[in-house]
Amino acid sequence: MPEPAPLSPRSALLTRRRLLTLGALGAAGVATGAGGSFLLTHRHRAVPARYRFFDDHEAALLVEICERLIPRDDTPGATDAGVIHFIDRQLRGAHARHQAAYRQGLKAFHQTCLAVARAPFAELAPEKKDEFLRLLESGKAPRAGWSDPSPQEFFRLLVEHTMQGFYGPPRHGGNRGYASYKMLGLDTPQIIGRNRPARS
Amino acid sequence: MTLPPVNVVIVGAGAGGGIVAKELSEAGLTVVLLERGGWVGFDVNGHDDLINQRVSALGTGFGPDERHPRVTEGAPGKWRTVGPTDGGYGNNAACVGSGTVSYGAMAWRFMEQDFRMRSLYGAPEGSTLDDWPVTYADLEPFYEKAEWEIGVAGDMRTNPFSPPRAKGYPMPAFPYNREGRLLEAAARRLGLNPFPIPMLRNSVPYRGRNACIGCRYCVGFACEINAKCGTHNTVIPAALATGHCDLRTHAIAGEIVIDERGRARGVKYFDAQDRAQFQPADLVVVSGGAIETARLLLNSKSKLFPTGAGNRHDWVGRNLQGHAYAGAQGLFAEETYDDVGAGATIAVSNFNHGNPGLRGGAMLANEFIRLPYQFARARPANAARWGKAHKDYQRHFFKRSMNVQGPVQEMPVFTARADVDPAVQDHWGIPVARLSGNRHAHDLEIARFISARAEQWLKEAGAIATRTTIPGLAMRGGQHQAGTCRMGNDPKTSVTDRHGRVHDIPNLFLADGSLHVTNGGFNPVLTIMALGYWVSHHIKAGWRHGGLR
Numbered sequence: 001m002p003e004p005a006p007l008s009p010r011s012a013l014l015t016r017r018r019l020l021t022l023g024a025l026g027a028a029g030v031a032t033g034a035g036g037s038f039l040l041t042h043r044h045r046a047v048p049a050r051y052r053f054f055d056d057h058e059a060a061l062l063v064e065i066c067e068r069l070i071p072r073d074d075t076p077g078a079t080d081a082g083v084i085h086f087i088d089r090q091l092r093g094a095h096a097r098h099q100a101a102y103r104q105g106l107k108a109f110h111q112t113c114l115a116v117a118r119a120p121f122a123e124l125a126p127e128k129k130d131e132f133l134r135l136l137e138s139g140k141a142p143r144a145g146w147s148d149p150s151p152q153e154f155f156r157l158l159v160e161h162t163m164q165g166f167y168g169p170p171r172h173g174g175n176r177g178y179a180s181y182k183m184l185g186l187d188t189p190q191i192i193g194r195n196r197p198a199r200s
Numbered sequence: 201m202t203l204p205p206v207n208v209v210i211v212g213a214g215a216g217g218g219i220v221a222k223e224l225s226e227a228g229l230t231v232v233l234l235e236r237g238g239w240v241g242f243d244v245n246g247h248d249d250l251i252n253q254r255v256s257a258l259g260t261g262f263g264p265d266e267r268h269p270r271v272t273e274g275a276p277g278k279w280r281t282v283g284p285t286d287g288g289y290g291n292n293a294a295c296v297g298s299g300t301v302s303y304g305a306m307a308w309r310f311m312e313q314d315f316r317m318r319s320l321y322g323a324p325e326g327s328t329l330d331d332w333p334v335t336y337a338d339l340e341p342f343y344e345k346a347e348w349e350i351g352v353a354g355d356m357r358t359n360p361f362s363p364p365r366a367k368g369y370p371m372p373a374f375p376y377n378r379e380g381r382l383l384e385a386a387a388r389r390l391g392l393n394p395f396p397i398p399m400l401r402n403s404v405p406y407r408g409r410n411a412c413i414g415c416r417y418c419v420g421f422a423c424e425i426n427a428k429c430g431t432h433n434t435v436i437p438a439a440l441a442t443g444h445c446d447l448r449t450h451a452i453a454g455e456i457v458i459d460e461r462g463r464a465r466g467v468k469y470f471d472a473q474d475r476a477q478f479q480p481a482d483l484v485v486v487s488g489g490a491i492e493t494a495r496l497l498l499n500s501k502s503k504l505f506p507t508g509a510g511n512r513h514d515w516v517g518r519n520l521q522g523h524a525y526a527g528a529q530g531l532f533a534e535e536t537y538d539d540v541g542a543g544a545t546i547a548v549s550n551f552n553h554g555n556p557g558l559r560g561g562a563m564l565a566n567e568f569i570r571l572p573y574q575f576a577r578a579r580p581a582n583a584a585r586w587g588k589a590h591k592d593y594q595r596h597f598f599k600r601s602m603n604v605q606g607p608v609q610e611m612p613v614f615t616a617r618a619d620v621d622p623a624v625q626d627h628w629g630i631p632v633a634r635l636s637g638n639r640h641a642h643d644l645e646i647a648r649f650i651s652a653r654a655e656q657w658l659k660e661a662g663a664i665a666t667r668t669t670i671p672g673l674a675m676r677g678g679q680h681q682a683g684t685c686r687m688g689n690d691p692k693t694s695v696t697d698r699h700g701r702v703h704d705i706p707n708l709f710l711a712d713g714s715l716h717v718t719n720g721g722f723n724p725v726l727t728i729m730a731l732g733y734w735v736s737h738h739i740k741a742g743w744r745h746g747g748l749r
Contacts, residue, residue, distance in 0.1 A: 075595070
């Protein structure tokens with residue numbers, strides 16, 4: 001079990017890095033002619049203000065993506081299950097090696113979305129969001145702004161971690177209330193002894 | 201520092217080493233049992249879908265940790281350093297009991313034919329396929345001892361291919377779950393001979409431990425109620441109870457010291473505080489698993505054995521085997537899932553031998569209960585892996601799917617090996633294991649045949665859609681790792697004699713899967729346990745006669 005990461009106080013370093021990131025995003029937004037920066041156009045969602053790894057903008061974008069990977073219908077989706085919190089926690093723990101992939105990937109995701117769909121991801125209709133995600137999945141997305149990971153690799157990472165967050169145990173931050181187990185009709189918590197095989 | 205001498209130092213408290221510790225300490229020998237991991241029970245990770253022996257997305261549930269890297273070959277000549285959660289590492293486990301804490305606990309005896317593969321089939325080009333220097337009949341009493349001392353629930357009355365046995369099982373077999381009942385009827389219609397899988401798991405209370413409650417978690421996890429039988433809750437506690445066995449956990453063995461007369465003097469290791477220690481002993485037993493045992497021997501260089509203990513003819517670490525798992529998944533219109541664990545209940549042995557044009561085969565059994573996360577990753581190539589389609593598939597098919605699969609007996613390959621990396625060292629400065637080579641192409645021919653049989657069985661059981669799973673050529677041993685220090689009568693083509701004694705080093709023995717000449721078409725643990733008793737028996741005989749001191 002990895003050490004639980006402390007809720008990160010916003011260090012001066014982190015704040016500076018964040019500003020640099022957002023600055024870069026703004027510049028890219030102008031350069032692509034898509035109008036406005038990530039900061040100005042991003043529609044804010046009601047997400048908790050503090051994360052271990054993500055800043056609020058990254059988190060808001062990731063919530064939008066994960067919700068398309070496992071959408072809410074008549075059973076809970078990724079947002080309900082707290083997938084974002086799973087990923088956020090693991091990036092300060094078992095998945096720390098993927099920190100740079102998320103930092104760069106989310107930035108490039110946003111830029112590519114502006115370039116391809118002419119709007120921030122959050123503002124797209126659900127079917128347009130899925131269309132954009134399928135473009136990344138296909139490996140045919142423009143590579144401008146991407147290096148490591150590639151769009152396809154980043155998409156696979158997102159799917160992988162979203163599934164972990166949705167189907168893993170709640171103690172890692174996702175699968176809130178055993179949402180996925182309930183969706184599958186698995187008794188939760190499992191009542192020990194209930195399943196004792198009848199001796200035949 | 202040099203510690204007070206003992207009669208025996210054993211490296212590795214797994215399936216083999218745990219048994220040797222009990223047998224020798226009960227015989228009155230003083231034993232030090234070194235284990236690189238610690239005690240890992242249910243309390244550590246519980247039923248964590250992401251940290252267990254099947255899924256190590258967030259870490260290994262039963263060790264080792266990242267201080268134990270290995271090097272693995274990707275494309276030929278391309279080496280990369282990997283950790284225990286990475287592909288290509290070939291991890292089994294590192295804790296007291298090793299894989300027996302978390303295994304699915306199938307308790308197979310190999311068949312008589314499995315000990316005579318070369319005589320029966322001849323070696324294919326590029327394989328070192330050979331007969332064992334022991335027969336099934338030699339090991340039969342030791343299989344029986346393993347079944348009764350560790351504890352097996354089984355019933356072979358409906359398996360005509362079961363090898364002869366002097367005595368039945370100590371516990372009645374587990375009943376079939378819903379999958380088992382569907383598959384039993386289908387197997388009979390196909391003319392097959394289904395039978396309940398023998399399990400190292402209590403079907404009734406046995407030797408002071410609980411009966412299984414049929415929870416949905418089993419393979420990959422420590423048992424919550426101690427109903428699964430491993431060496432950690434049977435022979436190792438028995439060894440400790442003798443007062444003659446000192447178990448030292450978090451002890452990292454680095455070298456067997458071999459003197460100028462070619463005798464083992466003891467084992468150098470790092471203790472839990474990373475202090476260098478030397479444990480002198482009259483004899484040394486290595487039970488580290490096929491990969492780590494080979495590594496320790498190769499790292500034990502001496503004047504007489506400059507390329508490693510027992511490695512005079514370059515056979516240490518060769519012929520690494522695992523199992524080429526082959527099978528099929530079937531989707532069903534009706535629910536097949538009844539939430540009764542462990543899930544795997546039924547098998548057939550019709551395809552272990554006698555398959556036209558093939559050397560050996562595999563048993564086929566239904567799979568343990570799949571975790572929802574595992575199921576989310578098991579999709580036909582064209583199926584959606586995300587979005588509403590993913591959810592719909594999960595909701596509809598999680599309880600309407602079955603897997604049937606089997607461990608294909610591999611043809612040993614001399615270049616499939618565990619040796620020692622010339623540059624990469626672990627946390628303690630010990631050169632790490634380096635894994636390379638591939639399995640034999642014939643294994644894939646067998647796998648295709650076995651997968652087709654699995655698919656046919658599922659279809660007969662009513663599957664509306666099936667797909668087969670065929671392994672690739674890449675092979676790193678994994679939990680069924682075996683074969684790296686094969687036993688044999690010819691010192692030029694084997695590492696130990698038929699008693700597990702390393703050729704030319706009279707007081708150095710091995711007791712684990714590394715001894716296997718071939719690995720059977722079955723899960724190998726009961727054979728490793730039987731060998732533990734077999735090797736112990738011959739050590740005790742030698743000790744009584746004074747030849748080992």
